[in-house]
Amino acid sequence: MTLIVIHPKRFIDRRGWFVESWNKLRFEEQGVTTEFVQDNHSYSTNAGTIRGLHFQRPPHAQAKLVRCLKGRIFDVAVDLRPGSPTFGEWAGIELSADLGNQLFIPPGYAHGFLTLEAECEIAYKVDAYYSPEADAGIAWDDPVLAINWPLNGLVPVLSDKDATLPNFSEVETNFEYNGCPLLPLKGL
Numbered sequence: 001m002t003l004i005v006i007h008p009k010r011f012i013d014r015r016g017w018f019v020e021s022w023n024k025l026r027f028e029e030q031g032v033t034t035e036f037v038q039d040n041h042s043y044s045t046n047a048g049t050i051r052g053l054h055f056q057r058p059p060h061a062q063a064k065l066v067r068c069l070k071g072r073i074f075d076v077a078v079d080l081r082p083g084s085p086t087f088g089e090w091a092g093i094e095l096s097a098d099l100g101n102q103l104f105i106p107p108g109y110a111h112g113f114l115t116l117e118a119e120c121e122i123a124y125k126v127d128a129y130y131s132p133e134a135d136a137g138i139a140w141d142d143p144v145l146a147i148n149w150p151l152n153g154l155v156p157v158l159s160d161k162d163a164t165l166p167n168f169s170e171v172e173t174n175f176e177y178n179g180c181p182l183l184p185l186k187g188l
């Protein structure tokens with residue numbers, strides 16, 4: 001499995017639009033063969049909010065299917081699978097309520113996002129339950145990862161937890177590499 005961008009079909013009429021935001025069969029056709037068990041929803045007050053970079057360690061590793069319900073975010077995934085030719089590389093994409101696009105992130109990646117507008121709402125499905133013991137993270141501004149966050153003068157707003165996350169070089173990961181490198185983003 002690799003990163004997949006999905007654009008579910010919108011049915012537009014005079015009232016507005018309708019979309020199947022999740023359909024197991026249709027998403028399977030595009031490579032998302034995941035059994036999701038939990039839906040998450042977060043709201044960020046300010047533009048410039050950064051949540052991440054987060055992951056859960058095996059056996060609680062999570063695949064995520066992320067979309068933006070309100071506003072715009074810059075969504076980032078970092079390959080944390082030792083042995084992958086793209087280990088330590090990142091990919092970023094703008095997800096927005098207007099576009100209705102979704103990003104599928106397989107297990108073995110750290111995930112984070114930057115809100116590009118105030119009052120952003122994000123929804124994401126995960127395929128493993130939240131496990132505080134397995135919860136881990138990497139500093140959003142790690143110099144080795146060198147993620148090009150499009151801050152454009154925004155001042156980052158972080159949780160206390162995210163402000164003290166370790167650097168990439170200090171984090172041990174034991175994810176399996178399944179032969180699918182990170183790039184290119186499939187479905188862009």
Ligand SMILES: Cc1cn([C@H]2C[C@H](O)[C@@H](COP(=O)(O)OP(=O)(O)O[C@H]3O[C@@H](C)C(=O)[C@@H](O)[C@H]3O)O2)c(=O)[nH]c1=O
Nearest residue numbers: 040042051052053054055064111112113129130159161
């Ligand atoms: C993620 C999560 C948090 N919580 C609780 C723990 C804490 O008290 C409160 C806020 O948690 P956090 O600060 O970790 O929330 P947040 O920083 O929004 O964490 C999320 O960030 C994005 C980038 C991800 O990829 C997610 O998987 C998740 O890690 O919610 C749950 O009860 N269940 C969950 O699944």
